[in-house]
Amino acid sequence: MPELKSPTHLAGPSLADIEAARGIVAAVAQITPIETSHFLSGKLGFPVMLKCENLQRTGSYKIRGAYHRLSRLSDEEKARGVVAASAGNHAQGVAFGARELGIAATIFMPTNVPLPKLEATRDYGADVMLSGDVIGETLQAAAEFAERTGAILIPPFDHPDVVAGQGTIGLELLEQVPDLDTVIVPIGGGGLVSGVASALKQHSARSGRNIRVIGVQAENAASYLASLDAGAPVNIPVRPTIADGIAVYRPGELNYRIIRDAVDEIVTVSEDDAARALLVLLERAKLVVEPAGAVSVAAILAGKIRATGPTVALLSGGNIDPLLLQRVISHGLAASDRFLTMRVMLQDRPGQLARVAEILAEVNANVIEVLHTQHGPDLQISEVELDITVETRGSEHVAQVIAALREAGYEPKLDRRRS
Structure with a gap:
């Protein structure tokens, strides 16, 4: 730089x-x-x-920049009201600041805005308009509102x-x-x-x-x-x-x-x-x-x-x-190796699920979720598939769990989409 x-x-x-x-x-x-x-x-x-x-x-x-910008509007600009577009934090900052300064505020938010952010913005006294699936569309709607009504657009950063x-x-x-x-x-x-x-x-x-x-x-x-x-x-x-x-x-x-x-x-x-x-x-x-x-x-x-x-x-x-x-x-x-989700292929005979659970208990891996199924396009007729999620204590413990299962003759496959 x-x-x-x-x-x-x-x-x-x-x-x-x-x-x-x-x-x-x-x-x-x-x-x-x-x-x-x-x-x-x-x-x-x-x-x-x-x-x-x-x-x-x-x-x-966000309340800092929003309130400072609002406070520097002229009386004539304040009388025209303000408009902003935001998915959350800027919306709340403008809504709160406008309420404190007695300015009418209209806030455009995306249609998929989380409910807590929507309700907070309304609770601060703003008139909330839902528009657009992405923030770019919401910003455009706010700009068009400002052009149409004369309201002052309060930018989030620029x-x-x-x-x-x-x-x-x-x-x-x-x-x-x-x-x-x-x-x-x-x-x-x-x-x-x-x-x-x-x-x-x-x-x-x-x-x-x-x-x-x-x-x-x-x-x-x-x-x-x-x-x-x-x-x-x-x-x-x-x-x-x-x-x-x-x-x-x-x-x-x-x-x-x-x-x-x-x-x-x-x-x-x-x-x-x-x-x-x-x-x-x-x-x-x-x-x-x-x-x-x-x-x-x-x-x-x-x-x-x-x-x-x-x-x-x-x-x-x-x-x-x-x-x-x-x-x-x-x-x-999961990213911290505190959850481990894996897939284990078992022979379709009694006691296999209990044996896996016993191995996991021996290495202090707490079972959170289990899916045991005989149905799957890649399964042989004599196989079942076990999808299992366990609680672990970090990467060393994960390695210990995998090693214990392999030592017992199983070949676990990690499901990185879930762990």
Whole structure:
């Protein structure tokens, strides 16, 4: 990445703009806590702290940028009302901020939006319109509404007021972690990381002490890597990802320029990485974090971060549908070798199922689910198929289970689709 030359080098808000935004944002946003993670510190080799924006009002950092943008509208603009498009966090931030400022808000959300996010947005007083199966269609519907009615469109990331609002997190970090060396930030459209990087890099230029900023994207939605390679923002095909909060097919124009000049490195994480991180945060930190908000921790667990000093992983949000949480936990357990699903072919005679269960009991593998069938296109007439899922304690225990079955004459085949 190009070196940051001076406090005026960045395309986005100045440090003074971000400091002014902090006074405005303080009306609604909390100063979220910093929690030390001894587990992650052991993994990284340096102190690791968690910046808990998942505990922010409305459940994410988005309230900062949304409220700051709303507060800077003129009285005439406020009277026209506002409109936004979002699958969740930005919707709630705009709805809450508009309610606090007495502005009528219309929020467009995809037709498949999770019910908890839909209800939360309505509860904050917004008029919610469901439109489009994907967020691109929803954004188009919101833009058409703004054109038709004169309502002010509140963008989720590509605006200097939004960037300045998100940058207030950077100012908090400077106060909460005086010896801060590195910050790891999730990236979707880029509003959060461009705000945090703007604050930290301009402060670094004043103080002479550089603070590294590392961005994290989902492998299935890595629009910034493609855009940086191309030298300009480009569209990419977004594949399905559990980190839907950062599944953005094109960077913001302003955000791209700031990130190009101020972010030191961008890494990607897989679906398994994100699921493991969510599970670690639940078990070790007792924090509920949505997959998009946990990718900063996923990067640490995946070995993508080279530490040089005290590090903060920013947890950007905690708004997760309970049904998705249930699925992600199961996926995270499997990705961490805590669930093992396998297929074992047995001779069709009494006692075979009991023998397999006995072997599993001997190696302390707890059976969760069993499917025992004589019907299948690949089965011989004298065979039965056993699909079995067991609880395990990690990769060494998985190897022990497989070895025990093979020693008894069975040949288990792992089902990676389920384990």
